[in-house]
Amino acid sequence: MPRKLAAGNWKMNGLRANLVELAKLEEKHGDADVDILICPPTTLISACEDTPFDIGGQDCYAADSGAHTGDVSAEMLADAGASYVITGHSERRTDHGETSADVAAKSRAAYDAGLIAVICIGETLEEREGGTTLAVIDAQLKGSVPDSADAENTVIAYEPVWAIGTGKVPTLTQIGEVHAHIRKRLTDRFSDGTEMRILYGGSVKGSNASDIFSVADVDGALVGGASLKADDFSPIITALENS
Ligand code: PGA
Numbered sequence: 001m002p003r004k005l006a007a008g009n010w011k012m013n014g015l016r017a018n019l020v021e022l023a024k025l026e027e028k029h030g031d032a033d034v035d036i037l038i039c040p041p042t043t044l045i046s047a048c049e050d051t052p053f054d055i056g057g058q059d060c061y062a063a064d065s066g067a068h069t070g071d072v073s074a075e076m077l078a079d080a081g082a083s084y085v086i087t088g089h090s091e092r093r094t095d096h097g098e099t100s101a102d103v104a105a106k107s108r109a110a111y112d113a114g115l116i117a118v119i120c121i122g123e124t125l126e127e128r129e130g131g132t133t134l135a136v137i138d139a140q141l142k143g144s145v146p147d148s149a150d151a152e153n154t155v156i157a158y159e160p161v162w163a164i165g166t167g168k169v170p171t172l173t174q175i176g177e178v179h180a181h182i183r184k185r186l187t188d189r190f191s192d193g194t195e196m197r198i199l200y201g202g203s204v205k206g207s208n209a210s211d212i213f214s215v216a217d218v219d220g221a222l223v224g225g226a227s228l229k230a231d232d233f234s235p236i237i238t239a240l241e242n243s
Contacts, residue, residue: 002197004034005155005220006237007118008227009058009086009201014040022051024230025237034220034240037084037118038227042072045080056084056118059092062105064112074106074113084116086222088144090161100143108146111153118155118222119144120201121182125162134181141185151195156182157222163202165224172215175200179217206235213243 022038029036030052039056040048048055061071077085087110088103098106107117121140123133137158145154158178163169170178179198186193200212201222212218220240226232 002151002195002219004240004243005037005197005199006032006034006233006240007037007056007084007155007157007199007220007222008039008233009089009222009224010038010040010044010228011058011091011224012041013228014044016044016047018228019044019047021228021230022048022053025233026052028230028234029237032237032241034237036237039084039086039118042077042080045077045082049081054084055082056086056115057082058086058089060085060087060106060109060113060115062102062109064109074109074115078113078115082115084118084155085110086118086120086157088120088140090120090122090159090164094161100140103144104146107144107154108148111146111148116153116155117149118157118199119149120157120159120222122159122161122164122202128160128162133178137178137181138185141182145189149196150190151192151197155197155199156186157199157201158182159201159222165203167203169203169208169212172211175212175218176215179215183217204236206232206239209236209239210243213240 037054057077060074087106110117123136197219199222204221205226
C-alpha cells in the first residue's frame with residue numbers, strides 16, 4: 001500500500017503571520033501516521049524550516065539557473081527547505097500556458113534537484129461533458145510524467161479542473177473510475193506503478209474527505225482552500241488517518 005499523503009496547496013495566499021496555522025496543525029498532527037505536505041508561497045518556504053511537515057514549492061522552472069527573471073529553480077526550492085514541488089497545476093496550465101511537455105521538463109528538473117514532483121492532471125468541464133475525460137488523462141499522463149518517474153520521486157494528483165475551488169465534487173464513482181484508470185496506466189508503464197501515490201484534488205473538505213478516501217486507489221488529497229486554516233485541514237488529515 002502506498003503511504004498516504006495529505007497535501008495542502010496554499011496557492012498565492014499566506015504571509016508570515018499565517019504560519020501560526022502550521023503551529024496549530026503541529027499541535028494536533030505533529031506525529032501523524034500519514035505524510036503531511038504544505039506548499040506555501042515560495043516566499044514562506046524557508047520560514048517553514050521548523051515545522052515537522054514536508055514543505056513543497058508550487059512550481060519550478062525547468063532550467064537550473066540563468067537569465068530567467070522572476071523564476072525559481074527546483075534546486076533553489078530544495079535549498080530553501082522544500083522536498084516536494086507541484087508541477088502542472090491547472091492554474092499554471094491555464095494562467096501561464098504550460099503544456100504537458102513543460103510539465104515533464106519541470107518534473108525532470110525536480111528529480112534532478114532531489115525533489116518529489118506532485119504532477120497534476122485533470123479534465124475541464126467541457127472535456128468531461130464531451131466524454132473525453134479518460135483520453136485527456138491518458139494524454140496528460142503520457143506527456144507530463146517523465147520516463148524516469150518512480151514511486152519515490154512522483155505523486156500524481158487527479159484534479160478535475162471544474163472541481164477546483166468551486167465546491168463541486170465528482171461522484172465517488174467518477175473519482176473511482178479515473179483513479180483506477182490512472183493506476184492501470186501507471187502499472188503498465190512503471191515497474192513500481194502500484195506503489196505510486198495518486199491524490200484526488202478539487203473541493204476536498206472535512207465533510208467529504210472520508211467518502212473520498214474510501215474510494216480505491218485514492219492515496220490522499222491535494223487540498224487548496226481547506227488547507228489554509230488548521231481547523232479546516234485537520235479533519236481532512238484525521239479522515240485520511242482513519243481511512
Ligand atoms: P481546492 O483546490 O481544494 O480549493 O478546490 C485544490 C487545488 O487546486 O489543488
